[in-house]
Structure formats: C-alpha cells, structure tokens
Amino acid sequence: MLDSQLFRQDLNALAEKLAAKGFQLPIERLSNLETERKSCQTKTQQLQSDRNNRSKAIGKAKASGQDISEIMASVADLGEQLKQSEERLEEIQRELQSILLTVPNLPHESVPIGKSEENNREERRWGTPKQFDFTPKDHVDLANQKGLDFETAAKITGARFVVMKGNMAKLHRALIQFMLDLHSKEHGYTEIYVPYMVNAESLLGTGQLPKFEADLFSIPQQGLYLIPTAEVPVTNILRDEIVNLEELPLKFVCHTPCFRSEAGAYGKDTRGMIRQHQFEKVELVQFVTPDRSYQALEELTHHAETILQRLDLPYRTMSLCSGDLGFSAAKTYDLEVWLPGQQKYREISSCSNFEAFQARRMKARFRKAQGEKPELLHTLNGSGLAVGRTLVAILENYQQSDGKIAIPSVLQPYLNGLQVLE
RNA sequence: GGAGAGAUGGCAGAGCGGUUUAAUGCGGCGGUCUUGAAAACCGUUGUGGGCUUGUACCCCACCGGGGGUUCGAAUCCCUCUCUCUCCGCCA
Numbered sequence: 001m002l003d004s005q006l007f008r009q010d011l012n013a014l015a016e017k018l019a020a021k022g023f024q025l026p027i028e029r030l031s032n033l034e035t036e037r038k039s040c041q042t043k044t045q046q047l048q049s050d051r052n053n054r055s056k057a058i059g060k061a062k063a064s065g066q067d068i069s070e071i072m073a074s075v076a077d078l079g080e081q082l083k084q085s086e087e088r089l090e091e092i093q094r095e096l097q098s099i100l101l102t103v104p105n106l107p108h109e110s111v112p113i114g115k116s117e118e119n120n121r122e123e124r125r126w127g128t129p130k131q132f133d134f135t136p137k138d139h140v141d142l143a144n145q146k147g148l149d150f151e152t153a154a155k156i157t158g159a160r161f162v163v164m165k166g167n168m169a170k171l172h173r174a175l176i177q178f179m180l181d182l183h184s185k186e187h188g189y190t191e192i193y194v195p196y197m198v199n200a201e202s203l204l205g206t207g208q209l210p211k212f213e214a215d216l217f218s219i220p221q222q223g224l225y226l227i228p229t230a231e232v233p234v235t236n237i238l239r240d241e242i243v244n245l246e247e248l249p250l251k252f253v254c255h256t257p258c259f260r261s262e263a264g265a266y267g268k269d270t271r272g273m274i275r276q277h278q279f280e281k282v283e284l285v286q287f288v289t290p291d292r293s294y295q296a297l298e299e300l301t302h303h304a305e306t307i308l309q310r311l312d313l314p315y316r317t318m319s320l321c322s323g324d325l326g327f328s329a330a331k332t333y334d335l336e337v338w339l340p341g342q343q344k345y346r347e348i349s350s351c352s353n354f355e356a357f358q359a360r361r362m363k364a365r366f367r368k369a370q371g372e373k374p375e376l377l378h379t380l381n382g383s384g385l386a387v388g389r390t391l392v393a394i395l396e397n398y399q400q401s402d403g404k405i406a407i408p409s410v411l412q413p414y415l416n417g418l419q420v421l422e
Numbered sequence: 423g424g425a426g427a428g429a430u431g432g433c434a435g436a437g438c439g440g441u442u443u444a445a446u447g448c449g450g451c452g453g454u455c456u457u458g459a460a461a462a463c464c465g466u467u468g469u470g471g472g473c474u475u476g477u478a479c480c481c482c483a484c485c486g487g488g489g490g491u492u493c494g495a496a497u498c499c500c501u502c503u504c505u506c507u508c509c510g511c512c513a
Binding site: 038041042044045046048049051052054055056057058059060062063064071072074075076078079242363369370371374 | 432439440441443450451452466467469470471472473481482483492493494
C-alpha cells in the first residue's frame with residue numbers, strides 16, 4: 001500500500017507514475033472521497049469530544065448529588081447525530097481503503113519504462129549455452145523413464161501435478177538441501193520453517209489479496225489459503241511488530257511447497273513441470289532499513305545467482321520494466337536459466353524490493369533508538385531457487401548423448417556420490 | 423471432541439459502569455549525587471489518526487478481534503479468535 005498522504009497531494013502526478021505500471025488511478029473519485037473524509041472526520045471527532053465532556057459532567061454532577069435532568073436533556077440529540085456521522089465516516093474510510101488496497105506499488109526510478117516483457121532490460125549473462133553434438137531433448141522426453149511421472153499424478157489428482165520416483169525424487173530433494181545449506185552457511189540466512197496455510201490477513205499483508213484471490217487455492221471451511229509462495233508466511237512474521245535496529249537486517253531462508261491455481265494460464269506451459277499447481281521453492285526473505293534496501297536487492301539477487309553458478313547453469317539477469325512488474329514490487333530482477341530443450345531462457349527466480357509497500361500493509365516496523373518513532377521496514381524476497389524448474393534445467397543441460405543425465409558435482413554429496421541418473 | 427479458566431501499556435500485575443483518557447512494581451530514557459560506576463532520589467517513558475506549511479498546543483480512537491446496551495464501557499451482554507488446565511483421541 002502506498003502512503004495515504006500521497007492521495008491527499010497531487011493526484012495527477014501520482015496517476016502519471018502509476019500509469020507506467022499500467023494502472024489507472026480513479027482520480028475524481030479519490031479526490032471527492034478525500035474531501036468528504038476530511039469534513040466528516042473533523043465533525044465526528046468534534047461530536048465525540050462533546051459527548052465525552054458532557055458525559056464527564058453528568059458523572060460529576062451525579063456524584064455531588066446535583067440535578068442532572070438538564071444536562072441529560074442537552075445530550076439527548078447528540079447520540080443520533082454522532083451515530084450518523086460515525087457511520088458515514090466509516091463508510092468513507094472503508095471505500096478509500098478498498099481503493100488504496102488495489103493501487104500497485106510505484107516503480108523505482110531505475111526501472112525501465114515499458115509495457116511488456118519485451119521491454120525488460122538484460123543486465124548481465126553468465127555461462128554459455130552448451131553446444132550438443134545431438135539434438136537435446138526436453139525434460140519430459142528425457143525423464144519419462146527416469147522417474148518423472150505426470151500420468152500417475154493426473155490420475156490421483158489432476159493436471160499440472162507430478163509424481164517423482166527413486167533417484168529423481170532424491171535429486172529433487174538434494175536440490176532443496178543444497179540450496180538451504182548454501183544460503184544458510186554462506187549467505188547468512190536463518191533457516192525457518194513455517195505453515196503452508198495462511199489466513200486472509202497475511203495475504204493482504206503481502207499483497208496477494210484482495211486483488212488476486214483467483215490465483216490462490218483456498219480452504220473456505222477454515223478460512224485459510226494454501227500459500228502461493230513462502231514469501232507470505234515468512235514476511236508476515238513481522239506483521240504488527242516493531243523490531244530494534246540492532247536486529248536488522250533479518251534474513252530468512254525457507255523451503256516450502258507453493259500452490260498456485262494458474263488461473264488465466266490455461267494454454268501456457270501445459271507440457272512438463274515448468275508450470276505446476278504444486279511446486280517446491282527455496283525462498284529468501286530480507287527485512288532491512290530503507291536506506292539499504294537497494295543494496296540488499298543486489299545482494300539477494302547475487303545470492304540466488306550463486307546457486308545457478310554452482311550448478312553451472314547458464315542464465316541471464318533481467319530487470320523487469322514498469323509494465324511487467326508485479327503488483328507489490330518497486331523493482332524486480334528475474335533470473336532466467338537456459339533450457340536447451342526449448343532453446344530459450346526461462347524464469348527460475350524473481351528477486352524484488354517492495355520498499356515499504358508490504359510493510360505499510362503489515363505494520364512491520366523498526367525503531368532506530370529508544371524513544372524514537374517507529375518507522376516502516378523495507379521488505380525483499382527472491383526465489384533461491386524454484387526447485388522444480390531447477391530440476392528441469394539440470395535434466396536438460398546435463399543430458400548426454402546416451403540419454404543419461406550427469407549429476408552436477410555439488411549435488412553428488414547429497415546423493416551418496418551418485419554421478420549419473422540413468 | 424467434552425469440561426473449565428483466561429487475554430489489560432516493553433514485561434509483571436491491579437481495576438470490574440462515571441470522580442483515573444489504567445494504580446503499582448520492574449525495565450528503558452534523562453537528571454541530581456559521584457573521580458567513574460552502583461545505590462538512592464527526582465522526572466520521564468505506548469500506538470495510530472485528525473487539525474496545522476511544519477513544530478508546539480489541542481482533539482479523536484485503541485485494555486485480544488467484531489458487534490451490542492448506556493448520556494458514559496477496560497468494566498455489562500452477544501460473538502469470534504487465541505492461550506492455559508483437565509479428560510478423550512492421536513502422528
């Protein structure tokens with residue numbers, strides 16, 4: 001959420017900035033609501049003040065045994081007036097709030113302006129796509145005899161799920177372990193375990209609600225949702241909290257399954273495990289002071305890149321343009337890994353700085369020193385990495401002419417020294 | 423699943439319809455004293471919002487969440503959530 005003060009100033013300037021993100025600000029409606037809010041709030045508070053004073057007077061008069069009928073009469077009409085005023089104010093504020101909750105974050109000044117992913121800016125490339133002396137297969141063709149089983153998953157659940165068996169399942173697990181270990185041992189993240197179901201407040205805090213309910217799996221009976229990313233439970237750890245400056249930065253690494261309905265992606269990536277309803281992800285989350293959040297974004301992105309480098313997977317780093325930025329993000333780097341089966345770079349990580357956007361929704365704050373006013377934190381997160389897609393990248397990049405798949409050396413210790421997946 | 427108890431400021435803990443917009447203690451911060459520190463003493467110490475060019479002042483809201491009764495609610499009523507104790511069940 002943006003600072004509500006912004007909506008009381010130059011709405012046209014604000015609207016212009018939001019237009020870069022493809023959002024149309026309802027200027028007239030906002031300015032009308034804001035005008036009415038101001039007069040209604042002032043009036044309501046005046047009435048409340050009146051009521052408080054008269055009620056106190058009644059209390060005192062009663063205690064000293066005086067006649068209170070006169071004061072009681074003077075207060076008679078106040079009640080109804082106050083009630084109406086309070087109800088109207090509440091209505092206005094609810095409306096304002098419901099608009100504010102659907103306004104996306106503003107892009108950072110360093111973000112390229114553009115409409116779609118074609119306008120994303122390539123920041124750097126790492127590694128060279130391997131030249132195969134045969135036609136590389138995609139992961140589905142490669143793995144259907146090696147333990148990736150979409151048909152069984154379709155039977156027991158439905159489309160966009162997978163069953164993994166034997167060494168394929170172990171390789172998948174090894175990736176998770178490798179990523180968690182690297183980030184916690186070398187990058188200073190604290191490993192954390194969280195619930196895979198969250199309440200609506202948490203989703204509101206990180207920005208998935210109220211706008212993107214259709215993308216979620218929900219459990220209406222209990223009023224819970226399956227998490228679409230660990231970002232939701234982990235970031236909400238600091239909801240309604242005030243932390244001390246000395247505790248910052250807070251850095252968490254967390255492995256969870258992620259559940260996404262993929263509504264609106266019906267035709268996309270139907271083959272294989274690029275786009276599943278359930279997938280594993282290792283997520284990096286940071287809470288930092290506002291002055292160093294952009295430095296933290298560079299660091300966090302580098303932490304995610306390190307995984308790809310250690311696995312020797314070629315990738316490129318893209319800076320998303322304004323129109324391609326997510327709802328809550330001020331700036332995002334996507335990491336795209338090379339997939340020989342598709343002859344394309346495909347997203348495998350997304351690293352974002354949300355500035356105070358999520359923190360304001362969550363009331364996640366820090367205090368510089370005893371007695372100082374609390375300030376909003378900046379929150380960041382990034383995949384480090386999406387595990388399913390990393391598995392795909394390994395299968396496709398490490399395939400051999402004999403159809404077997406070499407195991408990256410950094411993973412072998414996690415697989416009892418296994419060198420080849422047959 | 424059954425029975426009961428509870429949720430108050432950073433923490434502990436009183437208040438159970440007005441005279442307190444929450445007593446007291448601990449902790450934090452500032453000061454006095456001291457070569458310095460401790461102790462003692464004095465003062466101060468929640469969050470959000472409104473008004474305001476900004477500050478100060480002033481005002482409003484907040485005693486787990488929501489709703490109600492009342493001129494007036496931390497206090498009474500309803501409801502939800504969470505915590506604890508006992509019983510049952512259980513990985």
